[in-house]
Amino acid sequence: TEAAINREQLLARRRQVIGSTCSLFFKDDPLVVQRASMQYLYDETGRKYLDCISNVQHVGHCHPDVVNAVTKQMNQSNCNLRFVNANLPDCAEALLKTLPGLDTVLFVNSGSEANDLALRLARDFTDHTDAIVIDHAYHGTVTTTMEMSPYKFRHGSSIVQPEWVHVAPCPDVYRGDHRLDDKDLENVAKLTEMGVMYADDVEAILKENAAKGRKVAAYFCEALQSCGGQVIPPPGYFKRVADYMHAAGGLFVADEVQTGFGRVGNTFWAHQIGNEGFVPDIVTMGKPMGNGFPVSAVVTRREIADRLGHNVPYFNTYGGNPVACAAVLAVLNVLQRDNLLEHSQAMGKIFHEQLMELKQRHQCIGDIRGVGLFFGLDIVKDRKTREPNTRLANDLILKLRRDEGVLLSTDGPYANVIKIKPPLCFSRENVFQTVNAIDKGLRELCN
Ligand code: PMP
Numbered sequence: 427t428e429a430a431i432n433r434e435q436l437l438a439r440r441r442q443v444i445g446s447t448c449s450l451f452f453k454d455d456p457l458v459v460q461r462a463s464m465q466y467l468y469d470e471t472g473r474k475y476l477d478c479i480s481n482v483q484h485v486g487h488c489h490p491d492v493v494n495a496v497t498k499q500m501n502q503s504n505c506n507l508r509f510v511n512a513n514l515p516d517c518a519e520a521l522l523k524t525l526p527g528l529d530t531v532l533f534v535n536s537g538s539e540a541n542d543l544a545l546r547l548a549r550d551f552t553d554h555t556d557a558i559v560i561d562h563a564y565h566g567t568v569t570t571t572m573e574m575s576p577y578k579f580r581h582g583s584s585i586v587q588p589e590w591v592h593v594a595p596c597p598d599v600y601r602g603d604h605r606l607d608d609k610d611l612e613n614v615a616k617l618t619e620m621g622v623m624y625a626d627d628v629e630a631i632l633k634e635n636a637a638k639g640r641k642v643a644a645y646f647c648e649a650l651q652s653c654g655g656q657v658i659p660p661p662g663y664f665k666r667v668a669d670y671m672h673a674a675g676g677l678f679v680a681d682e683v684q685t686g687f688g689r690v691g692n693t694f695w696a697h698q699i700g701n702e703g704f705v706p707d708i709v710t711m712g713k714p715m716g717n718g719f720p721v722s723a724v725v726t727r728r729e730i731a732d733r734l735g736h737n738v739p740y741f742n743t744y745g746g747n748p749v750a751c752a753a754v755l756a757v758l759n760v761l762q763r764d765n766l767l768e769h770s771q772a773m774g775k776i777f778h779e780q781l782m783e784l785k786q787r788h789q790c791i792g793d794i795r796g797v798g799l800f801f802g803l804d805i806v807k808d809r810k811t812r813e814p815n816t817r818l819a820n821d822l823i824l825k826l827r828r829d830e831g832v833l834l835s836t837d838g839p840y841a842n843v844i845k846i847k848p849p850l851c852f853s854r855e856n857v858f859q860t861v862n863a864i865d866k867g868l869r870e871l872c873n
Contacts, residue, residue, distance in 0.1 A: 429470045433458055451479075451835060452827060462487035465849045465856060467833070475831045478860055481800075481847040484687055484714030485760040492717045495756035499749045506743055507533070513751035520758050521725060524694040527705035530731040532724045533746030537683035537712035538566025540722040544708045545570055545644065547726060548677045551733045554641035558631055561596040562654030562839050565646060565681055574646060577653050577839070592631050592642070596651060597624035597659040600793045600804060601812060608809065611793065614661065621660030629670040642676040644708070649696035652684040655838025656802025656845055658795050661700030668704065677707035677730070683722070687714040688761055688850065691771030691798030699797065717757050721750035766850045773857055774798040777846070780861040788868045790818055801846040802838070803864070814840035822867050830863040 437456060450456050457475070461468040464486035467475045480487065499513065507514060518531040532547075534540050549555060557574055559565065564577040572578050572585040576593050579585045587593070595603040597620070599611065604623045610616040628645060635642055645667055651657035668678040685696035686709075693699055697706060707730060712722030723746075734740055744750070761767065774797055781801065785791040792806035805819040806812050819842045826832040835845050846860065 427471075433470050451833075452824065455824075455828075457827070457833070464489070464851050465853075473831065475827070475833050476848075476856055476859060477833050478846050478848045478852075478856075479833055479835045480849055481684060481689065482713045483718050483849050484689075485717055485757055485764075485766065486849045486851040487718075489717055489756075489760060491760050492719070492753055492756040495752040496719055496749055499752035502748070504747055504749045507746045508741070511748045511751075513748045513755065514746050517746070517751035517754050520755065521711075521723065525705075525709060525725055528709065528725045528727060530726055530728045532726075532731060532734075532740070533750070534722050534724065534742055535720045535744050535750075536566070536722050537681075537710065538568045538571045539742075539745075540683065540710035540712055540724050541565040541571045541574070541646065541679075541681060542568050543724050544646070544679045544710050544726075545574070547708060547724065547730055547734050548644035548679065550736060551730045552641070552643045552675055552677060554643035554676060556590045556592060556635065556640050556642045558592045558594055558628060558642055558645045560594050560647055560651070560654075561602075562651060562657075563596075563646070563648060563681075564653040565648075566683075580839075590640075592635065594628045594631055594645075595624060596654060596657060597621065597663050598651070598655070598657045599660060600657075600795070601655070603627070611795075617660040618662050621663035622666060624660065625663050625666035625670065628667045632670055632674045632676075636674065642671070642674060644677045644679050645671045646679045646681060648681045648683075649685045650690070650797075650800060652845075652847075653837050655804070655840075655843040656795060656800065658699075658797065664697055664701045664706075665704040668706065679708040679710065680706040681710050683710055683712040684714075684847070685800065686711045687757065688767040688770055689714065689798050689800050689847065691767055691769075691774050694767065696797075696800075715757065716750060716753040719750060719753035720744075721746075721754055761850075764851075770798040770850050773852055773854065774801075776854060776857050777801055777861070780857065784861060784865055784868075787865070788872065790815060790868060790872060796846070799846070799848055799850055799852055803844040803846075804838075805842045805844060814838075814842035816840050816842045818842075818871060819844055821871055822864070825867045825871065826863050830859075830867070832860055832863040834860075834864075 458470045564575045565571040599606045680697040690696045708726045781794045793804035805815045807815045819836045823834045
């Protein structure tokens with residue numbers, strides 16, 4: 427058909443002019459997106475797909491409120507932030523309302539840039555150099571953040587771990603250094619004990635560094651580890667790590683690039699789960715913030731922001747431009763008006779119940795972890811050894827895309843974790859469709 431011919435031509439043209447290392451979903455049979463609306467994508471033949479992976483298009487693909495706000499502001503003005511426009515303080519004030527204890531915002535354009543700026547803020551404030559990150563972390567694609575991402579530098583890449591970066595164990599109670607038995611994976615008391623053990627690992631690194639005369643500017647952690655396998659840190663872990671960091675004269679940076687803006691439902695930010703009253707020194711955010719319009723930010727305290735550059739003025743051409751801020755304001759407005767945090771929480775509850783039931787039926791599901799609209803299914807060869815089953819996870823996502831029109835992806839250090847993180851407009855019917863598709867897919871693949 428004409429659509430098929432156009433598709434082949436399009437893929438060939440893309441291969442011709444785009445770097446071969448740029449990643450693609452379903453690389454052997456890439457998905458052409460002709461149109462997108464809310465939680466659905468449509469390919470060049472008009473086939474409809476349920477999108478369980480686009481966490482960036484947070485309130486829905488092409489949400490009309492965001493499209494209209496961006497279009498209107500683009501027609502009105504789009505000067506850089508050396509000129510004054512009300513959208514900038516409007517947007518900063520709205521963000522700060524969600525982060526009590528922090529009072530200052532710096533706008534940038536991507537998650538990577540936000541984390542790079544967070545590192546510089548921490549270094550300029552503490553006069554220390556080093557960073558502690560956790561194993562399998564991903565903090566971005568610019569050189570410094572690649573150097574802070576074991577997810578990238580532990581896989582034969584040209585980026586090697588520099589001496590200023592220290593890697594703490596990932597606080598993963600299923601696959602990490604300290605593990606819980608299957609029956610205890612949701613036991614809060616046992617999880618809390620694990621939190622202490624993992625936090626003490628960070629303290630040990632701080633002590634080791636102090637003995638060598640190295641000083642740590644910041645500890646960076648994804649509020650829920652995303653690319654590294656959808657990992658939820660144990661309750662109390664962050665608070666305890668922050669105490670150790672402060673005692674060593676360093677800062678705590680929460681990377682909320684994937685997990686903020688109500689994805690987890692119960693709270694606006696994921697670092698707030700299970701960490702009563704805990705306030706990071708710096709929070710970085712991006713992805714869902716502009717619903718696909720590039721915008722990100724670093725939120726911190728004034729005393730930290732004011733030390734940035736030690737008197738060299740900070741300027742960023744696109745950061746905080748009026749159109750970007752209009753997108754963010756529209757996202758925040760939709761989240762509130764449509765009660766999307768409550769919705770995400772409710773959908774997460776159903777997902778959890780349904781997925782736990784699936785786990786009983788399928789031995790290959792080793793672990794289900796998640797909250798709100800952020801879930802991971804850890805696919806294993808054997809429940810006892812927890813050996814990852816990368817092949818089955820990959821076969822499942824290909825099958826679901828082909829047979830059911832349900833889009834999922836895999837991630838984690840062994841690429842065996844099925845990720846679910848759809849736009850927050852994802853409905854109850856969508857949850858059941860996804861769970862039923864996984865159920866059917868596993869039944870067919872495992873028999
Ligand atoms: N931090 C985290 C936790 C991320 O998941 C990502 C992107 N996957 C980034 C930072 C980098 O964001 P960006 O791609 O917008 O630069």
